[in-house]
Amino acid sequence: MTAPTQISHTQAESDLLARFDEAKGALAGSTAVKDLRVAAAEQIKTRGLPHRRVEEYKYSDLRAFMKSAAPLAPKADAAAVRAVLAADEAFAGLTRYRLVIANGSFLAEASDVAALEAEGVVIRDFAAALDADTAAELLATPKSASQDGVLALNTAFVQGGIVLSVKDGVEVSRPVELVHVSTEAGAIVTRNRVEVGTGANLKLIETFAGSTGAGESNVVFDYQIGDKATLAVTRLVVGASEGARLLTTLAKVGGEALFKILGFMAGPAFARNQQFVAFAGENSDAKLYGVSMARGNGLADQTLIVDHAVPHCNSREFFKTVLDDEARGVYQGRINVAQHAQKTDGEMMTQALLLGEGAEMANKPELEIFADDVLCAHGATSGQIDEDLLFYLRARGIPEAEARTLLVMAFLSEAIEEFEEDYVTEALETRVRDWLAGA
Amino acid sequence: MLEIKNLHARIAEEGTEILRGIDLKVNAGEIHAIMGPNGSGKSTLSYILAGKEDYEVTEGEIIFHGQNLLDMEPDERAAAGVFLAFQYPIEIPGVATMEFLKTALNAQRKAKGLAQLSIPDFMKLVKEKAADLNVTMDMLKRPLNVGFSGGEKKRAEILQMSLLEPSLCVLDETDSGLDIDALRIVSEGVNKLRNPGRAMIVITHYQRLLDHIVPDVVHVLSKGRIVKTGGKELALELEKNGYADYIEAA
Numbered sequence: 160m161t162a163p164t165q166i167s168h169t170q171a172e173s174d175l176l177a178r179f180d181e182a183k184g185a186l187a188g189s190t191a192v193k194d195l196r197v198a199a200a201e202q203i204k205t206r207g208l209p210h211r212r213v214e215e216y217k218y219s220d221l222r223a224f225m226k227s228a229a230p231l232a233p234k235a236d237a238a239a240v241r242a243v244l245a246a247d248e249a250f251a252g253l254t255r256y257r258l259v260i261a262n263g264s265f266l267a268e269a270s271d272v273a274a275l276e277a278e279g280v281v282i283r284d285f286a287a288a289l290d291a292d293t294a295a296e297l298l299a300t301p302k303s304a305s306q307d308g309v310l311a312l313n314t315a316f317v318q319g320g321i322v323l324s325v326k327d328g329v330e331v332s333r334p335v336e337l338v339h340v341s342t343e344a345g346a347i348v349t350r351n352r353v354e355v356g357t358g359a360n361l362k363l364i365e366t367f368a369g370s371t372g373a374g375e376s377n378v379v380f381d382y383q384i385g386d387k388a389t390l391a392v393t394r395l396v397v398g399a400s401e402g403a404r405l406l407t408t409l410a411k412v413g414g415e416a417l418f419k420i421l422g423f424m425a426g427p428a429f430a431r432n433q434q435f436v437a438f439a440g441e442n443s444d445a446k447l448y449g450v451s452m453a454r455g456n457g458l459a460d461q462t463l464i465v466d467h468a469v470p471h472c473n474s475r476e477f478f479k480t481v482l483d484d485e486a487r488g489v490y491q492g493r494i495n496v497a498q499h500a501q502k503t504d505g506e507m508m509t510q511a512l513l514l515g516e517g518a519e520m521a522n523k524p525e526l527e528i529f530a531d532d533v534l535c536a537h538g539a540t541s542g543q544i545d546e547d548l549l550f551y552l553r554a555r556g557i558p559e560a561e562a563r564t565l566l567v568m569a570f571l572s573e574a575i576e577e578f579e580e581d582y583v584t585e586a587l588e589t590r591v592r593d594w595l596a597g598a
Numbered sequence: 599m600l601e602i603k604n605l606h607a608r609i610a611e612e613g614t615e616i617l618r619g620i621d622l623k624v625n626a627g628e629i630h631a632i633m634g635p636n637g638s639g640k641s642t643l644s645y646i647l648a649g650k651e652d653y654e655v656t657e658g659e660i661i662f663h664g665q666n667l668l669d670m671e672p673d674e675r676a677a678a679g680v681f682l683a684f685q686y687p688i689e690i691p692g693v694a695t696m697e698f699l700k701t702a703l704n705a706q707r708k709a710k711g712l713a714q715l716s717i718p719d720f721m722k723l724v725k726e727k728a729a730d731l732n733v734t735m736d737m738l739k740r741p742l743n744v745g746f747s748g749g750e751k752k753r754a755e756i757l758q759m760s761l762l763e764p765s766l767c768v769l770d771e772t773d774s775g776l777d778i779d780a781l782r783i784v785s786e787g788v789n790k791l792r793n794p795g796r797a798m799i800v801i802t803h804y805q806r807l808l809d810h811i812v813p814d815v816v817h818v819l820s821k822g823r824i825v826k827t828g829g830k831e832l833a834l835e836l837e838k839n840g841y842a843d844y845i846e847a848a
C-alpha cells in the first residue's frame with residue numbers, strides 16, 4: 160500500500176491549487192458539477208500541469224512555460240467591454256451576429272440574443288446551465304480526451320460561456336461571432352456547448368479581443384452536430400499574448416453531417432489548439448484545417464485526434480505552419496479507424512515553412528487503422544522559401560519583402576482556400592499580412 | 599546602354615568558373631544574338647544580368663545606363679529596365695497570375711515614382727497585350743505558370759515583358775518549345791517592342807528565330823568567352839558548320 164506519489168509543485172501549480180481553494184465556493188455548478196471540479200483539481204495536484212514527458216505534450220511543455228498562474232479575471236465592466244469591442248475590427252465589415260463572453264462570463268446585454276432567438280437559435284449562459292446540471296452532463300468528456308490536463312484545468316475552473324442550440328432545420332442566416340473579451344489581466348476559463356440540430360446549418364467565428372496579461376485562456380468548445388447538419392467554425396487566435404492560449408475542441412458528428420473547422424493562430428507565446436473529433440453517424444465529413452504562424456520564441460501547436468468509430472466517413476486534415484526566428488511549431492495528428500469503420504477515407508497533410516534559421520517544426524502525423532477496407536494517407540513536409548521562386552518574383556521588380564509575403568501568402572492560402580468559407584477569406588488574409596508585417 | 603567589361607564569374611557554392619572574361623557592348627536600339635554550345639555560359643550570363651545570387655562575379659563590371667548593375671538588387675535592376683525572359687519559367691502555385699502581374703507592374707511604377715495603376719486600367723492593359731500574344735484569359739486565371747505548357751510559359755514571359763516595357767530585354771531561348779505558329783506570334787510580339795530606346799539580347803540555338811527577329815550583331819559564346827562576333831550572316835554560317843571551329847578557339 161503506497162500513497163500516490165506527490166509531485167513537487169511548480170510555482171504555477173501551487174498558484175493554481177491556491178486559486179482553486181479560493182474560487183471554488185464561488186464557481187458555478189450543481190453538486191455533481193462541483194464534485195467533478197474537485198476531482199479535476201485533484202488531478203492537477205497529483206499529476207501537475209501537462210509536461211514533456213506526457214506523450215501528447217512532448218513538444219508543448221505547459222508546465223515549463225507557465226512560470227506562475229494569474230488569478231481568474233474579475234467580472235467585467237460593461238463600458239470597458241464596449242471599448243475593447245470598438246477597437247476590435249477583425250470582422251467589422253462582415254454582417255454577423257455577435258455573442259460576447261467578457262472576462263470568462265457570458266454578457267447577454269452585449270450579445271444579439273433576441274435576433275438569434277428569432278431565427279431559431281437558443282442561447283443560454285453556461286454558468287447558469289451548470290447550476291441546473293444535476294448530472295454534470297455539460298462537462299462530459301470523450302474517452303480520447305479523458306486524461307487531458309488542459310481539459311482538467313478547464314473543468315476545475317470553468318467560469319462560464321454559452322450553450323447555443325440551433326433548432327432542427329434552421330439555417331442561421333448570418334455567421335455568428337463568439338468573441339471572448341478581456342478587459343483586464345487575468346485568466347479566462349470558459350466552456351461553450353454548440354448544438355446544431357438535425358438538418359440545421361451554422362457558421363461560427365471564434366475570436367479573442369483584449370489582453371489577459373499573463374493569465375492563461377483556457378477555452379473549450381463542445382460541438383454536438385446533428386444528423387444532416389453542417390457546422391463551419393473559423394477559430395482565430397491572434398495577437399501577442401503573454402499568457403498561454405489553450406483551445407480545445409470536442410466534436411461529435413452525426414450521420415450525413417459536415418463539420419469544418421479552421422484554426423488560425425498567429426502571435427501568442429504559447430498557443431495550443433487541440434481537437435478531439437468523433438464520428439457518431441455514417442456518411443459524414445470532417446474537414447480540419449490549420450494555419451499557424453509563430454515568431455520569436457513562440458509556440459504554435461495543432462494537435463488532433465479524429466475517431467472514425469463508424470463506417471463510411473471522410474476526414475481531411477490540412478495544416479500549414481509558418482515559423483520565423485526561434486519559433487516552434489507542432490503538428491500532432493492521429494486518425495483512428497475502428498475495426499468495423501470500413502470505407503473510411505482519411506487524408507492528412509501537414510506542411511511547414513521555416514523562415515528563421517532557428518525555427519523548428521515537429522510534424523507527427525499518425526494513422527491507427529484496425530479496419531481493412533479503408534483509404535488513408537498522410538504526408539508531412541518542412542522546408543524553406545524556395546530561392547528560385549523568390550528570384551523570379553524579384554526579377555520582375557517585386558521587392559524582396561513583398562515577394563516573401565506573396566510566397567508565404569501563397570503557401571498559407573492553400574488551406575484557407577480549401578476551407579471554402581469565403582466570408583472569412585479576406586479577414587484571414589489581412590491577418591496573415593499583418594503578421595508578416597511584424598504585428 | 600549596356601557595357602560588360604572583362605566579366606568573370608563562378609558558381610558561388612563550388613567555385614567552378616563559368617564566365618571567363620566577357621566583353622560586350624550593346625547600344626540602345628540594337629539587337630544582339632548570342633549563340634553557343636550547351637553549357638557555354640549563356641544562361642549564366644543572363645542570370646548575372648538579372649541578379650541571381652548563385653553566381654559570384656570575381657572580376658569585371660557591368661554598366662547599365664551609367665549605373666553599376668552589379669551593385670543593384672534584382673528588383674532594382676528590373677525597375678531600372680532589365681528584363682530576363684527565363685529559359686525555364688518557374689511555376690508558382692498559390693500566386694494568382696493577375697495578382698502577380700499587378701504587383702510587379704505597380705512595384706516598378708512605384709520605384710519609378712509613378713502612380714499605381716487602377717484595377718480597370720490594369721485589366722484593360724493586360725487584356726490588350728494578352729490578345730496580341732494569344733494568351734487566353736483562362737491562363738491568366740490560373741496560378742502563375744502552373745499547368746502551362748512549355749510554349750504557353752514562353753508566351754507568358756513575353757506578355758510580362760510587353761507589360762513591363764523594359765529597356766533591356768534578355769531572351770533566353772524563348773524560341774525553344776514553341777510551335778511554328780507560336781514562334782511567329784512571339785516574334786511579332788518581340789518585334790513590336792523594338793524601338794530606338796530599347797535593346798535586346800537574344801539567346802538562341804536556332805538561326806530560324808533570327809529570321810523573325812533580325813539581329814544587328816551575332817556573338818558566339820564558348821566556354822565562358824565570346825569567341826566570335828559578326829553580322830547576321832554569322833548565324834547562317836554556324837547553322838551550316840556548327841561550333842567546332844570556335845570551340846577550338848576558346
Ligand SMILES: Nc1ncnc2c1ncn2[C@@H]1O[C@H](COP(=O)(O)OP(=O)(O)OP(=O)(O)O)[C@@H](O)[C@H]1O
Nearest residue numbers: 609616634635636637638639640641642643652685
Ligand atoms: N547553379 C549552378 N550550379 C552548378 N552548375 C551550374 C550552375 N549554373 C550553371 N552551371 C554550369 O555552368 C555551365 C554553364 O551553364 P549555362 O546554363 O550558363 O549554359 P548555357 O550556355 O545556357 O547552356 P544551354 O544551351 O544548355 O542552355 C554548365 O556546365 C552548367 O552545368
Ligand SMILES: [Mg+2]
Nearest residue numbers: 640641642685
Ligand atoms: Mg541556357
